[in-house]
Amino acid sequence: MSFFDDEEILEDFLVEAGEILEQLSEQLVQLEKQPDDKNLLNAIFRGFHTVKGGAGFLQLTPMVDCCHVTENLFDNLRNGKRQVTSELMDIVLQALDAVNNMFAQIKERIPPEPASDELLQALQVLANGDDLGSVPADPNVSETASAARGAADVAIVAADGSASDDMTDEEFDQLLAALDSADFEAEAENRASEPPATPAAGDAEEISDDEFEALLDQLQGAPAEPSAEKEPSANKEPSANKEPSAEKEPSANKEPSASKEPSASKEPSANKKPSANEKPSAQQNSDEITDDEFEALLDQLQDGSSSDAPPAAAPAETSKARPVLKAVPDSAAAQTPPPGAKPEPKPEVRAAAADQAPVAETTVRVDTRRLDDIMNMVGELVLVRNRLVRIGSTAADEMLSKAVANLDVVTADLQTSVMKTRMQPIKKVFGRFPRVVRDLARSLKKDVVLELLGEETDLDKNLVEALADPLVHLVRNAVDHGIELPDKRQAAGKPRQGTILLSAEQEGDHILLTINDDGNGMDPDMLRGKAVEKGIMDKDAADRLSNSECFDLIFAPGFSTKTEVSDVSGRGVGMDVVKTKITQLNGSVFIDSKPGRGTRIEIKVPLTLAIMPTLMILVGEQAFALPLASVSEIFNLDLNGTHVVDGQQVVTVRDKALPLFHLRRWLTQDAQRGDAERKTDANVVIVTVGAQRVGFVVDTLIGQEEVVIKPLGRMLHGTPGMAGATITGDGRIAVILDVPGLLKRYAA
Amino acid sequence: MAEVKKQENDQVLQWVTFQLENETYGVDVMVVKEVLKFQDIAPVPGAPGYVMGIINIRGTVISVINTRCRFGLPDRDPDDNTRIVIIEIGQHIVGIVVDSVAEVVYLKRSEIETPPQVNKDESARFIQGVCHRDDQLLILVELDKLLTEEELAELDH
Structure with missing residues (x-):
């Protein structure tokens, strides 16, 4: 194999x-x-x-x-x-x-x-x-000791073991189902001999759920060997199954078990599918198990037994059988709580499994690639709609405009619905943090508690995945740099235990993630000093930085406030990566910190990556799209009112001088510079990149448009300053600009 | 003997022929996905020189290579005959701009001659062979080599 x-x-x-x-x-x-x-x-x-x-x-x-x-x-x-x-x-x-x-x-x-x-x-x-x-097979459950051992050892001695137990029908059913699903022929046999004995002995204790679980465990875990030997015959294939099982389970057992009322419930499983199929009525009355459910169970059994991996088949079976099992009996015994989402994923273990649990089957697992395809097509549809809207607005046909308006609404709904299918709760990312924090806190000898808020917030699947790394990094930082050692905290009059609050919430069309710690905070002056020391800027420039600009310094590559490099942090690369990653997601990071009080990091990311609101502009003849997330304002400017500082043209906006760049010079080759500069007024788009704001002079502003991002293709992928392309309402291509990349490439 | 053997293996190959600056070239029909009329190509600032820009084909963005630049020919404004041939190089789908596309010709493998090894300059690299046909020289190009190894590697990164 x-x-x-x-x-x-x-x-x-x-x-x-x-x-x-x-x-x-x-x-x-x-x-x-x-x-x-x-x-x-x-x-x-x-x-x-x-x-x-x-x-x-x-x-x-x-x-x-x-x-x-x-x-x-x-x-x-x-x-x-x-x-x-x-x-x-x-x-x-x-x-x-x-x-x-x-x-x-x-x-x-x-x-x-x-x-x-x-x-x-x-x-x-x-x-x-x-x-x-x-000994693994050793009974952990003392009361049911013998039963457990019997089962675990897959011995026929089970007869005496079971003799000591009394099980309610319900419990027994569970046992059967589980064991059965485990598909240990041996167990079946075991049990076949068990049931008849049961009523006889019928006075001992009852099996509790926990014990039952233990039993199960042993059956599956311990007896891999013995069962392997016995199974093959049973497992070969359903039909073949009949024979050997008939042989194995003393046929005498079938009869008696069927005849005795208390064991009626056991009978179907003891006989395994063949007999069950033959006399479904027999189980009818057995108790909670309905026909359907039983069928489902059977299916599973068959499924498993047709597999050619005998010993392995068993556990897999159980895992599937169990949800069914749980769904079946109302389990007055309050069968231990189902493990989280288990019943849901289970049915998909195999395609066939979908049929196995006709009850409560409301979810479907879909390949994300298929979802991506649908998303793509919806994207196309949106484009077509945009074109139609544009045409509709120029045509005077009332019928047309009505239809277009209708289409507009439907497409928007469709788009939202498809988008929702891709949404996942952020819990998926948050889930790993308790572990991260715990491990790190332990290794750093800190006492940290992590609180999670808004785990149910939904966002795009791709985003959930893309956010994982940056968030892990930020959380690690919070533990490592933020939270102080317990003694130090105590000295500072804080509780010994540090708290990190990780929260997510939807805010309009974006998600706001915050990481709050009540640790040491950051000292802007210290950061200034570091920046000078590392040669990132000179002292004057550093002194002029506002506090929030200081905090942004930690995103600079190679910037680390740790004097020692540890395995956790201190190399000064992490935050740089975090920033880059979040920027790639069209998101932004904002840091606020109070020395001694803690740090708050806010991350804003769009709800989805597939569709992006943009501001369409024209530079020369060519249309470009600026992500709306980075656009902060638009105004008309008299170019005579600009100044040149240190060789850089600047414009004063509300008493702040912002550098001004002519996109025409960057994005067109011919660049009829003369023309552009001779013009006295220009459209200026102010964009925000991190804490920095700059002005772009563009030729024409077209307006706001929601675009579907198309990759540039492998040949052009990674072209600096270009995030992708999109098809505009009139069918033309517009290149989507990546503002930080653009500045890096051209303004440096 | 040699002749017989040759004929046995004499595969018939189909070539799409196109014109570039008075020369006729042929490319293997299997790599050609479609031929489009010239349409506006959106330039991508900062892209490598041989990439003219991108076009939209039914919702897919495809890069267009400036074939003239690649073949060391002077630039020329597109006219009514100008076509964009969409080809598949490896896993890449790209467009190449040509002056015009003529027809699909059938050539026997035996008809193809090795190209004259004149020089090792830029354009000789992707010439696969030549073929005389109706008093015309048909230059068969291997588009896999249209991009240098490094360039392809760059794409594959």
Whole structure:
């Protein structure tokens, strides 16, 4: 079997596991704060478990191993065998990192490297910390000890094990469904023998959910070997399945189990699909499971058994079966809370799975490329509409203008709807910060709490991804540079624990992200000094800087206030990158800081990247589009009223001298300079780049237009000052200017 | 023997012929995506000299290469016959401006002669071969080489 032979399944695994891993990192950090949160522990346990299942299915053994030990550890944790400590969390987080690494490798289609032995050992030691845990198969659940062991060992001895238990139908059903889905023939067998015994013994304890989970875990995790042996026969393919299973499960069992009322519920699963199909009525009355649901379950079973990866099939199955399982019984036993979004992604594990859960299936996963295509086409539509609007406005035909107006409205709605499909909550980015902050704070020996606000704010998917890096950087900075050491904070009369507030909100047509810390703040004078020291500017220039301009200095390449370079920061490259990245997104960054009180960084980004409001201008014959985000004002200027300072033409706007540039000189080759300069008045567009404002002299102002950004193509990609192109309402091409790039290229 | 062998392998190739400054050139029909009438080309300030600008083809932005500049010919104003040939070089789709496009000709591989190795100057680089046809010399160009290795590398970065 080649490494990744089933691309489709792999893709699905990557999507699903990716989501889970993201959640896990968040949950783990949360866990450290609430070490006793049972639900959280369960969720984490299940997360690792699901990933393990998927990995197992794809035979990604290193990943399975790592997840497995971690899972064992969490099993102990949630059973109260161990307490959550920071040290333990460190190891667990390392384990998560290891899994993440492997995940990244798998993404690249590289066989994953196993986690380091030390890590695995550490995990194992922790997992074994209690004498109980020494053997994975060992029962963690004392009351159901025998049952658990029976199942885990996949032994037929289960009969006596189960004899000690009494399970309610419901619980038993869950067990069945889960086990079944796990597709361990052995279990089926096991159970087949179990049920009849149950009513007989029927007086012992009840299985709680947690215990049930443990049982499940063991079934899947521990007995990889024994089950592997037994499974093949069962797994080969559904039809073949009938025979062996019939053999394996003593056929006698089928009968009795079917005949006994209490076990009626078990019967369908004990018999597996064949019999279930034969007598669907038998299960009808069994209890909560409806036909549909049962069918779904069956489908899954079949699905799994047709796979040729016997041992692996099992976990994958479970992961899918479980949501169904959850959806099915109303689970008076309050089946532990479903792990986050699990029921949703699950059905997509395989295409077939979509049919499996006819209940509550309201979401569809769509390839983003398809969405991009749709977005593109809508973009085209918008352009056509623009043209029609233009034509409509000149024609005197009332019918036409009505139709055009209608089209206008519909297109706008369509555009908004399509845009919404691409929206994702910023939570996706925010989710990783608790971990970032925690790790960093621990390594720097600081006490920092991170508060998140407005996680539900939606923004364009591409933006969410593009914002991740800059935000991580800013948050790291806040921890590293901003928040002081606890002692220092105390000395300054602040609480020992520093707070970083990360918030997102929509503000009109853009998103405002703020990162607030209550740390040390920045001292403008110190920044001035640094700037001079680093030779970025001379002392006079530095002294003239306003405070906010000083703060912007930190965005300058090579500017670092740290005297020592650490692994965290101090190289002076990060903020430069942050700034560039955000500017690329047509966003802006604003910093405010009060020495001793903290720093506030505001980032504004547009809601979407695909459509951009621009100001259309003409330079010479050619149309250009200036991103409206950077345009701050437009006015008509008498060119005689300008001055020349240090060789640079400047214009005075409200008592501030702004440099004035003639776009004609930059953007046209012929540049009939004489003409342009002889003109006495000109249209000036004031643009803002960071804290800097400059004036552009343009020939003609056309107006505001929403444009779809088209890439320039590979040949011209990266041309300085050009952000892309767009097609104007009249079908012509306009080049979209990238103002910062333009200034860098031409004004320097 | 050689003759027979030649004929066996004698593939028939199709070439789109176009005119540039009184010379007829041919390009492999497989790389030609479409031929357009000359339309306004929007210049892109700061672009490399051989790129005339960009055009809009049904919503896609395509760069147009100044073929005359590439072939070392003087610039000339477009007229009614001027065409933009959209070609595919590797993964790049670009347009080239030519004086006119004539026809598609069928040439046997055996008819193609190696180009005279006169010099190693700029334009000789992408000449694939020549072919005599109706007393005319047809210059077959290999458009893959229209851009230098470095330029392509730059595109691929």
